[in-house]
Amino acid sequence: MVDQRDVECMAHALRLARRGRFTARPNPCVGCVIVDANDDIVAAEYHHKAGDAHAEILALQQAGDRARGATLYVSLEPCCHEGKTGPCTQALIAAEVKRVVVAMQDPNPQVAGKGIQQLEQHGIQVDCGVLTPQAQELNAGFIKRMQSGIPYVTVKSAISIDGKTALHNGTSKWITDTAARNDVQRLRAQSDAVMTGIGTVLADDPALNVRLTSSQLGLDEEVMQPARIVIDPQLQIPAQAKMFSLPGQTIVFTGQESANRAQKNLTNCEVIMLEQHQGQLDLHQVLQQLAQREINSVLVEAGSNLVGNLIAQHLVDEMIVYVAPKLFGSAAKGMAEIGAIDIMDEHISLEYKDVRRVGNDLRITALITH
């Protein structure tokens, strides 16, 4: 039986956690609320930035003596290992909190539950499982990487009602209005990386950066630029591509037999060579490489080939589709080349998660369920 006060306090902790969504990476977003024996909230904090103190530590500092005998709500199991900062479990034990309520265990299979265990061994009551789905959604990328070794992949598309991403001649500026395009900026700001294909680079020379300012994102901190990832089997990217001149990291994945980086004179980027099969890179390997670089989440903004390949290989978790109230007609370009399917049951299945108006456009968020 879930206690209503527990739910309220955890919801508070989750709202706080969410404030870290533009800055905490590669760490998970974590929020923490401390409630004393009089049911007063004596601390409310969140994890701002990797390397900075964890939410629990900030909250304990804020609560001071009032943490003794209190209940601490935290949206993720407290760590029990030395990371960039000391283990949170030790701090909780030292502060003599009475009870810890946790939304979910640490998703790292080698940690999961050990922090909780340590607290319990020191006589702290731990209840785990309040608002777990909400906590999981908040850190979908971190969880995915910890559990599967690849990032959480979201495909963003902007389409007309009839499912077209560009006119027959490739024109795609602009399908959606300013409100939707600013919404995409916020998606990028929440993503560890933005991925595109060489086709899009050659056609549009995109910046793939966050152009909203800290204040537009409601941040005290500087905007973190997502890493830019280009899938470029033949290493066709020009040295003067716009993205190379912008702040932030660029990673180009290419095939082994391609011209090497020195020949292309590419600067300000990392070039990763992978084996290729029939001119295609192994996209699962690409994602593994990104996960190894602590990239939790990838936003794909690409043409129908790369999008289709990722979907067909079951590497996409979520789609965010902006639907403009327009019709382009059947001659225009489609969203995803996933190969012809012959019977209805072979389609890719999704599940709607959220549908809302963004300005004059519509935003559909759907999870791929296969």
Added chain:
Amino acid sequence: MVDQRDVECMAHALRLARRGRFTARPNPCVGCVIVDANDDIVAAEYHHKAGDAHAEILALQQAGDRARGATLYVSLEPCCHEGKTGPCTQALIAAEVKRVVVAMQDPNPQVAGKGIQQLEQHGIQVDCGVLTPQAQELNAGFIKRMQSGIPYVTVKSAISIDGKTALHNGTSKWITDTAARNDVQRLRAQSDAVMTGIGTVLADDPALNVRLTSSQLGLDEEVMQPARIVIDPQLQIPAQAKMFSLPGQTIVFTGQESANRAQKNLTNCEVIMLEQHQGQLDLHQVLQQLAQREINSVLVEAGSNLVGNLIAQHLVDEMIVYVAPKLFGSAAKGMAEIGAIDIMDEHISLEYKDVRRVGNDLRITALITH
């Protein structure tokens, strides 16, 4: 300054009017509420069926003596001409109502305002314009036919998220779930006619009928079947097409040089010959013919050619698109052949009117604004 009580009572009249949406055609839906001097509702009625009494007459009967000195709310200007029933204005004058509140004038340009004028000439206070947009929406088809001589045309499509209406091999059963398909049944039941093209008839042999029962539609009356309209320039429809064997009217539009009806031995249908140009019928003429047969609203359930032609010729008012949470990929069939457009500004523009979940699917209603 709009009076709040007027708005409430008119909203009540409009809710009543809406009950006639499956049965009143070709008449408009009309609701009527009578409120006496004590502000008590003494009558609340709607127009059920063409040939039956109008809403005002039913309400006056219900109110009896209490109509004297009362305020009557009616969602459409009372008629002042002899139709299938006597003029309502005379009945209102005879009942000595004090005030009449009207949502909108009669859209027939030859009537508009004359009913109101007649009431005013007999000393009845008339206020027109309460909840006008809602009243217009309720009778969009009737208004369109009266004002432009063609019906209100709604295109219904069922698509995947990537805008596909069928697999590459034509398979389209079923894109959406039962809830959405039942919703389409209700759309059909509200439509005067359902239109398709010969391609769909030859491929699917559709029934295009309402299969929900009276009780499923919440009706006391029998279900009225929409007329079935087939656009068939070469008169290719087989005599054994399923729709010919079903209750209700079927109209086949064909080109002049086509084989005539006698040769095809078509029974249970009307065949209308029109001139054709390059193998195409003039769709505006088709709609005019339908309007002349008192068809106010046409629901188009057709393939991408007919849908595209109607849209490209600016004959479509509204689109109702059911979006299934599926991806079919670019090889599958598109929604509308409207001809390639070269610059972004040439697209067909729409405006979202309503977006909601229907079962597992999404329903987007949008008005074409050109």
